[in-house]
Amino acid sequence: MNRKSDKPIKITEVCLRDGSHVVAHQYTEEQVRPVARALDDAGMHYIEVSHGDGLGGSTLQYGRSLVDELKLIEAAVEECRQATVAVLLLPGIGTVHQLKQARELGAGLVRVATHVTEADVSAQHIHAAREMGMETLGFLMMAHMAPVEKLVEQAKLMESYGAQAVYVTDSAGALLPDQVRERIRALRQALDIEVGFHGHNNLSVAVANTVAAIEEGATRIDGSVRCLGAGAGNTQTEVLLAVLERMGLQVGIDLYKMMDIAEDIVAPLIPNPQEINKGSLVLGYAGVYSSFLLHAERAGKRFGIDPRDILMELGKRKAVGGQEDLILDVAAEFAKAQKREVKG
Amino acid sequence: MNRKSDKPIKITEVCLRDGSHVVAHQYTEEQVRPVARALDDAGMHYIEVSHGDGLGGSTLQYGRSLVDELKLIEAAVEECRQATVAVLLLPGIGTVHQLKQARELGAGLVRVATHVTEADVSAQHIHAAREMGMETLGFLMMAHMAPVEKLVEQAKLMESYGAQAVYVTDSAGALLPDQVRERIRALRQALDIEVGFHGHNNLSVAVANTVAAIEEGATRIDGSVRCLGAGAGNTQTEVLLAVLERMGLQVGIDLYKMMDIAEDIVAPLIPNPQEINKGSLVLGYAGVYSSFLLHAERAGKRFGIDPRDILMELGKRKAVGGQEDLILDVAAEFAKAQKREVKG
Incomplete structure (x- = not known):
């Protein structure tokens, strides 16, 4: 080496x-x-x-x-x-x-x-x-x-x-x-x-x-x-x-x-072996904190948005720990945009 | 890329x-x-x-x-x-x-x-x-x-x-x-x-x-x-x-x-998530067939040898599938050598 x-x-x-x-x-x-x-x-x-x-x-x-x-x-x-x-x-x-x-x-x-x-x-x-x-x-x-x-x-x-x-x-x-x-x-x-x-x-x-x-x-x-x-x-x-x-x-x-x-x-x-599942993969792919995952899943459910899209957007915006509020904002924005698309 | x-x-x-x-x-x-x-x-x-x-x-x-x-x-x-x-x-x-x-x-x-x-x-x-x-x-x-x-x-x-x-x-x-x-x-x-x-x-x-x-x-x-x-x-x-x-x-x-x-x-x-456990790690480290693992563990038990040492030796000898007999041979050799050491 x-x-x-x-x-x-x-x-x-x-x-x-x-x-x-x-x-x-x-x-x-x-x-x-x-x-x-x-x-x-x-x-x-x-x-x-x-x-x-x-x-x-x-x-x-x-x-x-x-x-x-x-x-x-x-x-x-x-x-x-x-x-x-x-x-x-x-x-x-x-x-x-x-x-x-x-x-x-x-x-x-x-x-x-x-x-x-x-x-x-x-x-x-x-x-x-x-x-x-x-x-x-x-x-x-x-x-x-x-x-x-x-x-x-x-x-x-x-x-x-x-x-x-x-x-x-x-x-x-x-x-x-x-x-x-x-x-x-x-x-x-x-x-x-x-x-x-x-x-x-x-x-x-x-x-x-x-x-x-x-x-x-x-x-x-x-x-x-x-x-x-x-x-x-x-x-x-x-x-x-x-x-x-x-x-x-x-x-x-x-x-x-x-x-x-x-x-x-x-x-x-440990209760479950470590593996790369959907949640951990999307965290790495989006480049966001693991603490965001649960919040994004909840927000996704509430607004009918794929949580992955929320996490990808948070990654782009370089969101950091403590900015969990941003998750709801992004989900709401996406839901609004979807609604506009459906109407339009 | x-x-x-x-x-x-x-x-x-x-x-x-x-x-x-x-x-x-x-x-x-x-x-x-x-x-x-x-x-x-x-x-x-x-x-x-x-x-x-x-x-x-x-x-x-x-x-x-x-x-x-x-x-x-x-x-x-x-x-x-x-x-x-x-x-x-x-x-x-x-x-x-x-x-x-x-x-x-x-x-x-x-x-x-x-x-x-x-x-x-x-x-x-x-x-x-x-x-x-x-x-x-x-x-x-x-x-x-x-x-x-x-x-x-x-x-x-x-x-x-x-x-x-x-x-x-x-x-x-x-x-x-x-x-x-x-x-x-x-x-x-x-x-x-x-x-x-x-x-x-x-x-x-x-x-x-x-x-x-x-x-x-x-x-x-x-x-x-x-x-x-x-x-x-x-x-x-x-x-x-x-x-x-x-x-x-x-x-x-x-x-x-x-x-x-x-x-x-x-x-x-699947019954259990895929993870890198002792068995699969040693297979990669020794560079041997996965089918050797169980045989090496059995032979190790029988002859009082660490199965990892058997697998490492098989890797060195470039053993291939079908040569499972070699596992017993190696284990027996090692056991004999150990005995000699103890005596000597």
Whole structure:
């Protein structure tokens, strides 16, 4: 494999964070402990534990956790001998206070996440995390929504705040391999810090995207065992590791143990296997937040519009999280236009 | 998208053939009819209908079909207004007589399939199919097992017998995108006929492999709705179409209708969603036939050996279908070696 970096690849397993969406944030301590222990034993580098929407995500809006995420973080830390427990923090959802609590429980790394065009809201949290002595990385979500120059500008902001790496975060699973290449390459050229990639599988190219990112020099890589994550799930960790080994790249994680964790420990935790169904496919195709899907289906029913047309329009308008009102507006507009057509 | 061919892409939907493995060949006429009708209505070009192992596959060895495949072929033909019904034929399993029966029922295209190094056994069947006036394509299975020069040599044989296209058939889902590129490119340079690609998703790169094949000039492309197929399934048709549209390539098939078929007609037919589990992953990683898995698991149990080690060794030895005996030999060898180690 031709890699444009000589730094080692560091994998972050996100099945206990992004995967939390798959179980509606109902993870228990009894579930988290064996997963963390086995991942640690397999040699996993980082294990992210938080509500699916990051620290403080347990709300009516984002879905209440069954167990306080701080309890789950504490449990994971107790199980790990070598792996670092990581947390996710979205400024506006999680607070510096919550980060401090996670830090005190032993979390060693934080990804501070913002929409791809809103890096400026991460300054305070990145500063605070660095002051706490945490490894501090920036996470630019919905990365497909910004032109490459904008992405670079925003990543440089995060770097200037003290981030030690910045991720291209393909939250909607909307990027294709060449688009990932272009983005990673641009960040590698513009930044002095490491570059990362977090993929989703809505278009079935998460593994291919991740390999493309690694070839271009990304060294911070996310995966999720058995594909557990929002939408169609993330880059499937054990599959990625198999592909990397086939390409001659060893990352120091035991492949057989990872396969066993997927089959014997993680698969039994989830209600339904991850697959690319109509909903997750259209999210990737339209390039919109997974939280839009249910709203679009409801609005579609109410106005007699195909929810896919609504989602495609939202993608075109580059709607972002929190703009759920726009869904009703678009549906109403479409219904009006249809009526005019029928009349005309 | 930069395509190295100006011929139109023709898609063959294989959920009623390769997908037959997923339902243990228990498809009924009542299931096949609505699938064929809806695919035809969506604009699908070819719909393959046969036992998972091709015409004549309904045997004790390959699994008995619930319904005679000729009945299913006839039903599919009756439902299609524009799509061509295709069949698969593996010389040694299916016969020219069975092909003639399928032809008389209205099948218009046949893929004559051999192991990648055994194209010579296809001569008689390709001749016969051409004489029947069928569109006749060659299918080189387990394409990862042969060096590129060997693949080219074998494809040229099929061309010389009268095949109108030859497929790179990644039966084990063991190829990576660059390997697909290399193979398609070599065939495009060496052949005057069209080149095709049939992928499996065991390493989660079936869609990426298929896009790579198309970019290199492959024009005969297989997909399976909802990923239905042996191992981890095939290139998921509706996802591939979404990706191609995102890349600016229209193939004349209705994407929304394909999404609906996947969700509303095909998904309800299968007992479990297709996912990449330990078994299918190790098949792709080792590059062996899916039929080896169960045998390796049994042999592993009997001799106290990890079945993955057996499969990896079979991959190294380039074991082919029919060599199931080798599985026991390898397991016994490994067990003996282990014993020696313990003693020594």
